[in-house]
Each structure stands twice: as C-alpha cells, then as structure tokens.
Amino acid sequence: DTGVSQDPRHKITKRGQNVTFRCDPISEHNRLYWYRQTLGQGPEFLTYFQNEAQLEKSRLLSDRFSAERPKGSFSTLEIQRTEQGDSAMYLCASSSADWAVNYGYTFGSGTRLTVV
Amino acid sequence: KQEVTQIPAALSVPEGENLVLNCSFTDSAIYNLQWFRQDPGKGLTSLLLIQSSQREQTSGRLNASLDKSSGRSTLYIAASQPGDSATYLCAALYYGQNFVFGPGTRLSVLP
Numbered sequence: 001d002t003g004v005s006q007d008p009r010h011k012i013t014k015r016g017q018n019v020t021f022r023c024d025p026i027s028e029h030n031r032l033y034w035y036r037q038t039l040g041q042g043p044e045f046l047t048y049f050q051n052e053a054q055l056e057k058s059r060l061l062s063d064r065f066s067a068e069r070p071k072g073s074f075s076t077l078e079i080q081r082t083e084q085g086d087s088a089m090y091l092c093a094s095s096s097a098d099w100a101v102n103y104g105y106t107f108g109s110g111t112r113l114t115v116v
Numbered sequence: 117k118q119e120v121t122q123i124p125a126a127l128s129v130p131e132g133e134n135l136v137l138n139c140s141f142t143d144s145a146i147y148n149l150q151w152f153r154q155d156p157g158k159g160l161t162s163l164l165l166i167q168s169s170q171r172e173q174t175s176g177r178l179n180a181s182l183d184k185s186s187g188r189s190t191l192y193i194a195a196s197q198p199g200d201s202a203t204y205l206c207a208a209l210y211y212g213q214n215f216v217f218g219p220g221t222r223l224s225v226l227p
Binding site: 006031033035040041042043044045089091093097100101102103104105106107108109110112 | 120147148150152157158159160162165167205207209213214215216217218219220
C-alpha cells in the first residue's frame with residue numbers, strides 16, 4: 001500500500017456535465033476526507049466518512065455534490081451539472097482516529113477539475 | 117470559530133537566507149499541528165507534525181515550533197534554496213477531529 005491514490009489527476013469538462021472522482025485510501029484507515037482547494041487558498045473541508053458512513057458534510061457541499069464510500073474502502077465524489085465555480089483541486093485524505101493524532105492526515109495528489 | 121491564519125501571504129528571498137513562516141490558530145484545543153508543502157498544481161506533501169505536547173520538530177533544514185498557549189507555530193527554513201520555492205500550508209487538528217488549514221505562504225527563493 002503506497003498511500004492515498006486519486007483518479008483522475010486532471011479533468012476538463014464542459015459546464016453542465018457530470019463528473020466523478022475516485023479516492024483509494026490507505027487500507028488500514030477507516031476515515032476518509034474530501035477537501036476542495038481553489039487557487040490561492042488553503043484546502044477547505046467538504047465531507048468525511050468513517051467506514052461507509054458519511055458523518056459530516058460542509059455547507060460548501062451543495063445539492064449538486066454527492067459522495068459515497070459503499071464498502072468502507074474507496075470513495076467517489078460526484079458533481080452534477082458542473083459550474084465554472086466548481087473549478088478547483090479536489091483532495092482526498094485518509095486516517096484513523098489514532099493515526100490522525102500521531103501522524104496527521106495523509107493526502108492524495110488530488111484531482112484538478114477545470115470547467116470550461 | 118476554529119480558524120488558522122498564516123503570514124506573510126507571500127515571501128521572496130535570495131538563496132542562502134534563513135527564513136521564518138508564521139502560523140496562528142484560534143482555540144488551543146488541538147491534538148497536533150502539521151506543516152505541508154505544495155508545489156504549483158500538485159498535491160500536499162507533509163513536512164513536519166508537532167504534537168500538542170511537543171515544542172518543536174526538526175527535519176533536515178526545517179524546524180517547526182509550537183506554542184499552544186499563544187496559538188502560534190513557526191516554520192524555520194535554514195539556508196534556503198531555489199528548490200524550496202513552493203506554497204507552505206499549516207493545518208491544526210482540533211479536538212473533534214476537525215482539521216483546519218491556513219491559506220498558505222507562497223515562497224520564492226531567488227538564485
């Protein structure tokens with residue numbers, strides 16, 4: 001297990017299209033987080049899962065966004081009817097409660113979304 | 117409200133200089149504070165993590181300190197190199213597992 005993997009690395013889509021991103025966490029980690037980072041800003045929390053349960057969602061996560069973690073392993077983040085304001089880097093991180101306290105969060109390389 | 121701020125927003129220095137990046141956080145109820153490096157268009161690379169019970173951590177030319185009582189952390193970079201040019205982000209893990217980032221400091225080291 002080499003860390004947190006995200007796919008795709010880059011996505012260019014036309015406004016109004018739907019897009020889906022995937023995150024594969026470190027296998028021992030039961031917690032998975034999604035963050036969004038716009039240009040010149042720090043990452044902002046979107047949502048997190050503990051196992052397959054989605055325990056918290058930010059107000060940033062509009063109705064067009066949905067995230068799943070069906071078997072408590074990988075997660076998908078879908079954006080429906082994309083808007084230009086959705087253009088950002090989408091970052092995934094994983095941890096466990098003990099891991100986060102001792103080692104912090106481990107982030108993937110991110111998916112950069114450009115909506116044209 | 118749990119909030120993390122960083123100053124300066126941007127910094128440009130000549131190669132070889134020692135420099136300090138600052139991070140401030142509201143609410144001292146944190147488990148740890150983590151410093152990351154981010155190259156343009158790339159993901160986050162963890163540099164150092166300081167536990168709330170620790171005062172500092174060192175890795176190579178990097179030294180990070182933590183003062184919980186004042187809500188401050190600093191990242192010290194010794195003998196800066198052009199390869200250090202990147203954005204540096206700090207993030208605090210608050211009780212309740214809320215991980216909050218600062219906006220980052222964009223560093224340019226000129227050859």
